[in-house]
Amino acid sequence: MSVLGTRLEVRCNLEGRDFIVETGAVAKQADGAVLVTFGESIVLVTATASRNIREGIDFFPLVVDYQEMAYAAGKIPGGFFKREGRPTEKEILTSRLIDRPLRPLFPKGFLNEVQIIATVLSADQENDTDVLAICGASTALQISNIPFQRPIAGVRVGRVQGQWVCNPTRTQLSQSDVNLIVAGSREGVVMVEGGGQEMSEEDLLEAIFFGHRSLQPILDLQDDLKKKKIALENEQRRAAGKAEIPDLEKRPVPELSLDPVLGRRVLLADESIRARIRAAGEEKILQALSFANKKVRTDQLENARRDTLAPLLEEFPKKAGELKAYYETLEKFVVRRPIFLENRRVDGRAFNEVRPIHIQVGWLPRTHGSARFTRGETQVSAVVTLGSADDEQKIDALTGETFKSFMLHYNFPPYSVGEVRMMRGPSRRDIGHGALAERSISRILPSIEKNPYTIRIVSEVLESNGSSSMATVCGASLALMDAGVQIKRPAAGIAMGLIKEGEKVAILTDILGDEDHHGDMDFKVAGSRTGITGFQMDIKISGVTRDILRQALAQA
Numbered sequence: 158m159s160v161l162g163t164r165l166e167v168r169c170n171l172e173g174r175d176f177i178v179e180t181g182a183v184a185k186q187a188d189g190a191v192l193v194t195f196g197e198s199i200v201l202v203t204a205t206a207s208r209n210i211r212e213g214i215d216f217f218p219l220v221v222d223y224q225e226m227a228y229a230a231g232k233i234p235g236g237f238f239k240r241e242g243r244p245t246e247k248e249i250l251t252s253r254l255i256d257r258p259l260r261p262l263f264p265k266g267f268l269n270e271v272q273i274i275a276t277v278l279s280a281d282q283e284n285d286t287d288v289l290a291i292c293g294a295s296t297a298l299q300i301s302n303i304p305f306q307r308p309i310a311g312v313r314v315g316r317v318q319g320q321w322v323c324n325p326t327r328t329q330l331s332q333s334d335v336n337l338i339v340a341g342s343r344e345g346v347v348m349v350e351g352g353g354q355e356m357s358e359e360d361l362l363e364a365i366f367f368g369h370r371s372l373q374p375i376l377d378l379q380d381d382l383k384k385k386k387i388a389l390e391n392e393q394r395r396a397a398g399k400a401e402i403p404d405l406e407k408r409p410v411p412e413l414s415l416d417p418v419l420g421r422r423v424l425l426a427d428e429s430i431r432a433r434i435r436a437a438g439e440e441k442i443l444q445a446l447s448f449a450n451k452k453v454r455t456d457q458l459e460n461a462r463r464d465t466l467a468p469l470l471e472e473f474p475k476k477a478g479e480l481k482a483y484y485e486t487l488e489k490f491v492v493r494r495p496i497f498l499e500n501r502r503v504d505g506r507a508f509n510e511v512r513p514i515h516i517q518v519g520w521l522p523r524t525h526g527s528a529r530f531t532r533g534e535t536q537v538s539a540v541v542t543l544g545s546a547d548d549e550q551k552i553d554a555l556t557g558e559t560f561k562s563f564m565l566h567y568n569f570p571p572y573s574v575g576e577v578r579m580m581r582g583p584s585r586r587d588i589g590h591g592a593l594a595e596r597s598i599s600r601i602l603p604s605i606e607k608n609p610y611t612i613r614i615v616s617e618v619l620e621s622n623g624s625s626s627m628a629t630v631c632g633a634s635l636a637l638m639d640a641g642v643q644i645k646r647p648a649a650g651i652a653m654g655l656i657k658e659g660e661k662v663a664i665l666t667d668i669l670g671d672e673d674h675h676g677d678m679d680f681k682v683a684g685s686r687t688g689i690t691g692f693q694m695d696i697k698i699s700g701v702t703r704d705i706l707r708q709a710l711a712q713a
Contacts, residue, residue: 163389167381169374171195172323174284178296178378180386189301191382193293195324197281199229202293206303206408207270215478218270219260223251223290229280230555247554249588251275251287254311255294258340258348261697262306266411266424268478271303280555283326288313291340296379300386304407309347310375311340314368316353321364323371327556335360337692339368343376344699349680352596355688358710362703416483419490425476425483430469434483438465442491449504451534451622451670452575458488489675496656496663503671504533509712511651511667512623518639526640530632532667534622539632540615541640548611563599565614567591567629573621590626591616594650597630597683597691598637601645608642622670624652630683630691648690650683653713655705657698664709677701682713 166179177194184190187203227234275290291311298305315325315333337351391401413422445457495501512533521527526541550561567590571578616629627650634648654668655678680694
């Protein structure tokens with residue numbers, strides 16, 4: 158039942174300012190659309206799903222686009238064409254911030270294409286719009302017919318004069334030694350991104366859970382807006398002589414069946430076919446995992462997948478998506494099982510063991526500073542170039558023009574994982590990993606008075622199996638010292654993983670790609686001996702407690 162032309166609004170008080178969410182007045186052709194207002198910053202967020210599933214698809218195609226319109230700040234874009242062009246780094250990073258907490262909350266088996274577009278309509282120069290877009294995306298999904306498990310919200314956390322602040326203004330943020338974005342549901346935190354001025358582990362935990370407490374009123378707003386929409390639809394249904402609805406109607410999602418052997422709910426309902434996949438594939442996967450070399454192991458896993466599924470795909474072509482999804486679940490089960498049954502990881506390491514490290518500095522003769530950092534099968538070449546003030550990067554943003562004297566650029570060429578693909582410039586992932594490493598390194602750089610140079614670091618990932626962004630932090634720190642930059646102290650980074658089965662929890666240090674792919678949480682911690690400078694965390698499950706996070710940080 159349509160609610161065209163009827164405006165619904167909810168609001169709460171956040172840090173003395175009204176946080177307002179409304180729907181029904183604009184973008185009514187989208188499946189869900191909301192306007193989020195905080196101060197005089199306004200973001201329009203829409204959520205739309207395709208009517209049909211693309212043929213042969215076996216993954217969830219979610220696309221998130223965040224765009225800042227120059228008119229939002231009363232500006233005309235620079236450049237020849239005088240209109241918005243390719244996404245800026247801020248827009249790419251914010252699109253990732255929206256995507257990461259939302260993606261795990263779409264139900265398994267829902268494969269319709271979903272597009273979320275967040276458009277900044279008004280920017281008041283004080284209230285950042287990235288966290289508004291996260292909240293708006295969840296709300297748009299909540300009030301739409303697109304299946305979505307539960308609402309989430311996002312807030313920024315700062316610390317000004319020793320006091321935690323939720324959604325600090327731009328002025329407050331300039332005085333803050335912490336800048337974290339925390340996204341969460343009622344059950345717990347689902348994503349953290351940011352860093353601080355060498356903060357302690359306990360301070361980081363306090364910031365995360367302060368953020369989680371602070372976002373609860375925004376979750377209440379989403380529930381209130383949904384209730385208002387249900388009430389309005391029921392009012393219209395009564396007027397039309399139709400039965401009332403208890404909840405908003407969502408698109409159907411394939412029913413899942415419990416597989417007692419794997420202990421998971423799966424799409425493939427036929428137990429006889431599931432048994433054939435297990436019988437044909439389990440031993441092949443185990444044999445493939447026994448190879449220590451990543452390239453060999455990947456080839457063997459691909460052979461196992463092909464040999465197991467080929468006859469079944471030929472026999473049941475209409476079940477291709479279900480067959481592939483069940484095989485993925487089987488592989489996840491086989492990878493995780495030894496961790497709890499044998500206290501053994503894929504490559505045989507102890508849970509807290511870091512792979513062998515090899516370092517070579519000054520290995521490039523004509524650069525200002527260089528380092529090659531190798532950790533297991535992850536290898537990064539970091540190169541430092543020093544320039545004058547004329548080399549600073551000019552950034553034309555909604556908040557005005559700024560100049561950047563430190564840049565870290567991360568490149569992930571296809572050969573680093575033994576693949577072949579077109580080279581089309583940095584991907585969203587490249588931008589995100591580079592930003593994490595740049596944030597982590599920026600806190601150890603000397604002041605402008607001590608180092609009046611523009612610094613550019615380029616990280617070339619030469620080989621990857623595990624966190625190349627944290628290897629970039631290590632390589633960048635070494636290359637800066639090789640270049641003679643008087644950094645405050647060395648920095649390093651490590652990627653951690655978590656596997657949880659019931660009450661059993663395993664925290665893994667220096668995770669491999671397979672452990673990242675099949676794990677329940679991954680987080681990256683970077684910093685010096687003094688404290689944490691960069692942090693990124695994504696959680697795929699609920700039930701990650703403060704004690705688990707404290708243990709994981711201590712191990713990191």
